[in-house]
Amino acid sequence: MNNGPAANDGLQLVPFRGLRYVPERVGSLAAVTSPPYDVVVRPDGLDHLESADPYNIVRLILPQADTAAERHRQAAKTLDRWLSDGVLAPDPEPALYVYEQRSGELLQRGIIGALKLSTAEEGVILPHEDVMPHVVEDRAALMRTTAANLEPLLLTYRGDGDPNGATAVIERAIQHPPLLSTTTEDGFHHQLWSVTDPDDLAAITRDLTHHQALIADGHHRCAAYLRLREEHPGASGPWDYGLVLLIDTARYPLRVRAIHRLLNRLPVADALAALEGSFRVRPVDGPLPHALEVLATAAADGNAFLLAGDGAFHLVDRPDQDLLARTIRTDRPQAWRTLDATVLHSTMLDHLWRIPDAPEDIAYLHDTEAAIALAERRGGTAVLMHPVREEVVRDLARQGVTMPRKSTSFGPKPATGLVLRSLNLD
Numbered sequence: 001m002n003n004g005p006a007a008n009d010g011l012q013l014v015p016f017r018g019l020r021y022v023p024e025r026v027g028s029l030a031a032v033t034s035p036p037y038d039v040v041v042r043p044d045g046l047d048h049l050e051s052a053d054p055y056n057i058v059r060l061i062l063p064q065a066d067t068a069a070e071r072h073r074q075a076a077k078t079l080d081r082w083l084s085d086g087v088l089a090p091d092p093e094p095a096l097y098v099y100e101q102r103s104g105e106l107l108q109r110g111i112i113g114a115l116k117l118s119t120a121e122e123g124v125i126l127p128h129e130d131v132m133p134h135v136v137e138d139r140a141a142l143m144r145t146t147a148a149n150l151e152p153l154l155l156t157y158r159g160d161g162d163p164n165g166a167t168a169v170i171e172r173a174i175q176h177p178p179l180l181s182t183t184t185e186d187g188f189h190h191q192l193w194s195v196t197d198p199d200d201l202a203a204i205t206r207d208l209t210h211h212q213a214l215i216a217d218g219h220h221r222c223a224a225y226l227r228l229r230e231e232h233p234g235a236s237g238p239w240d241y242g243l244v245l246l247i248d249t250a251r252y253p254l255r256v257r258a259i260h261r262l263l264n265r266l267p268v269a270d271a272l273a274a275l276e277g278s279f280r281v282r283p284v285d286g287p288l289p290h291a292l293e294v295l296a297t298a299a300a301d302g303n304a305f306l307l308a309g310d311g312a313f314h315l316v317d318r319p320d321q322d323l324l325a326r327t328i329r330t331d332r333p334q335a336w337r338t339l340d341a342t343v344l345h346s347t348m349l350d351h352l353w354r355i356p357d358a359p360e361d362i363a364y365l366h367d368t369e370a371a372i373a374l375a376e377r378r379g380g381t382a383v384l385m386h387p388v389r390e391e392v393v394r395d396l397a398r399q400g401v402t403m404p405r406k407s408t409s410f411g412p413k414p415a416t417g418l419v420l421r422s423l424n425l426d
Contacts, residue, residue: 010124011157011208012116013246015094015201018194019148019420020180025087027053029182033190033417036151036217037061038135039366055087057417061142061150068138072145079146090425095194096204097419098173099245101412102189108254108412109170110247111195111204112152112419114426115213117222117229117242120400124212125155128397129219130405134359140224144231147423149243151416153218157211159248165207167251169200180418190415213246214397216254216410238426245414249390256393257409258385260371261344262363263355264378268310271381274352280318288313288368292384299386303343306384309375319343327351333401335392340385341404357405364406 026032031053040046040062049058063075082088097112118124143149159167178191195201215222225242232239247254263271275281284291284306291306291313298304304317327347328337336342349355355362365371368384375382388408396403 010210011213011246013096013111013113013204013208013244014116014241015096015196016114016241016243016421017090017092017094017425018097018112019083019088019090019422019425021055021417022086022089023180025085026055029180029418030184032056033182033184033415034058034061036413036416037139038220038364039413055082057150060146061416068141072142075142076146079148088420090422091194093196095196096201097179098170098193098195099414099418100174100189100191101414102191103187103412106255106412108247108252109174110245110252111166111170112192112243112245112414114149114238114241114421115155115244115246117225117240119226120402125222126212126214126397127219127222127402128214128393129403129407131219131223132357132405135220136223136227139221140227143224143228149225149421149423151221151420152243152245152414153222154216154247154254154410154413155213155218155244156216156247156249156254156410157208157213159207159211159250161250162207164203166204166248169195169203172200184415188412188415190418192418208246213244214394216247216408217413218244219405238423241426243421254390254410255412256387256390257366257411258387259406259409260365260368260385261383261406262365262371262374262378263353263361263381263383264363265361266353266355266381267379268307268312268314268375268381271307271353272314272316275316275348278320278323278347278352279316282315284313284315286313288372291315292368295384295386299340303338303340304386305340305344305348308372308382308384309380311376319347323347323351333396333399336396336401336403339388339392339403339407341388341407344383344385345404366409 021032032055034049034057049056059078060075063071065071065074099110099112101108120127173193173195178193181191183189229239272281284294295304295306298317303319307314371382393408
């Protein structure tokens with residue numbers, strides 16, 4: 001098991017000159033923000049964001065054009081135009097940024113900075129999910145063309161309660177007026193403070209030296225960071241770092257939610273028929289909250305899934321153990337072999353349904369209601385998942401074992417558009 005980085009190989013978070021919206025040039029800060037690119041439900045969510053404000057960040061992270069190359073060039077031109085027009089402007093000096101999200105009783109604080117990149121083998125930044133090559137290439141091409149990190153990864157670490165470390169810096173920062181304060185339409189209140197004092201920056205550096213971080217959200221963007229770093233070998237430079245939000249989950253625990261699958265070309269009736277004899281299949285009464293409660297109860301006893309898309313709910317559980325033994329690889333830990341995502345991809349998608357993991361066949365959606373609505377609209381099947389416990393994710397990551405792609409959704413995720421990083425400024 002990986003017990004963490006060596007003394008001088010821990011997390012290295014450095015200041016950068018953040019690009020931020022000039023409030024006087026936009027309708028409101030809330031109107032120009034967006035969820036992370038992969039959470040935006042297209043096309044409805046994209047249209048909604050584009051109409052919210054002509055300068056909404058979605059025009060950079062999800063530009064619209066006929067080809068990928070045209071999309072990326074359009075994003076670069078838009079970024080350049082917003083900079084020249086004063087819509088976006090760089091902060092006067094490099095800083096780390098304290099970021100707070102608050103909604104009701106939920107409070108999360110962390111630090112945004114440029115993190116020195118490392119591979120999984122180096123044991124400092126730990127991935128826990130596989131990635132899709134075409135998504136990595138798209139994100140890398142967007143960053144390459146814009147020369148910018150447009151949205152931070154979400155990383156977590158387990159702090160050791162250093163009274164003079166990052167937590168103390170955060171507590172001091174929030175006593176001052178924030179750089180920005182806004183409430184987005186999801187009800188979250190966002191605030192940002194800059195940290196430029198040399199003593200505070202040194203305290204954060206000392207605190208993070210012996211820690212490793214888990215990628216909670218942003219595996220594809222992290223893989224894109226590493227690809228771009230390989231394209232810029234030699235002396236240390238801006239491509240050796242990537243924009244991240246780092247959260248100490250010992251102090252601010254994240255929520256872990258499931259990511260659902262939408263099988264675009266498989267009707268529910270065909271999906272259920274293919275499972276007969278291999279899983280127990282039974283109808284579940286609605287509405288959706290009740291059906292999800294039934295799923296949670298079944299998932300406590302083993303692998304369970306909820307299928308929807310035909311106007312009803314169907315619980316799928318109790319898989320045939322001999323079938324699992326034949327279809328799931330045995331060179332992984334037991335915790336990996338029994339994951340719902342492992343069973344779904346290895347046994348159901350690959351063996352019973354024979355559906356390739358291609359964008360035209362499978363979509364990955366964070367929003368449960370959106371997954372069901374799209375399945376009904378397309379005549380497909382929504383496979384609703386139950387979330388994995390965070391300790392399972394972290395333990396597998398420390399063993400160097402990645403989970404099937406899109407297995408988890410950690411949150412709350414940072415709002416995109418509050419602070420960007422231009423590699424031309426570093």
